[in-house]
Amino acid sequence: DVQVVESGGGLVQPGGSLRLSCEASGFTLRNYWMTWVRQAPGKGLEWVANINEDGSEENYVDSLKGRFTISRDNAKNLVHLQMDSLRVEDTAVYFCARDGNYYDDRRYYDALDIWGQGTLVTVSS
């Protein structure tokens, strides 16, 4: 089965750090961009960051630049999200998703086509 599975969530104190992992299976990770999306309790989806196929390009939501870092290890089929200087407002379920490539009418499109079940990060003292 084509899937991604997140891990690494948990309870952390404000100012602490946490590293999330996303393990891919059933597809060739090195062929895809990968994305992290988060969802605070009772709130909507927030795009966090993505990374290109070989890890040479990263993009972030402006509000998280400098605190969060996305990385990948294609040999181990893993994508990571390093979260530093955590704040209470970072409390959320963090989803990993595959950036699929889709083609229509002479154009390519991105779409988050495979999602994990999410991992909960709670920042609290």
Place this chain on the structure above:
Amino acid sequence: AIQMTQSPSSLSASVGDKVIITCRASQGIKTDLGWYQQKPGKAPKFLIYGASNLESGVPSKFSGSGSGTDFTLTISSLQPEDFATYYCLQDYTYPRTFGQGTKVELK
């Protein structure tokens, strides 16, 4: 960052109803828009890419349209499994941005 505004934020509908959800971008994004469905406690599910193209396996009761700044998601005949929250996502530029979501509830 491009702002994506969905309306309504929530709606009540009955089984069999036609439902239309709109998504407006703060600037033109061509047709670089996707739609996602999320049920409580579950991961989002990808429905539509390029504003109007159904992902494989998505029922044809779902359709999308629009370009530039205004987009719609239509569910032609609402079924019990369609009660969920729907999100648009622009993939025109970085950072990517989601709409705030539209919750479709049973009337």
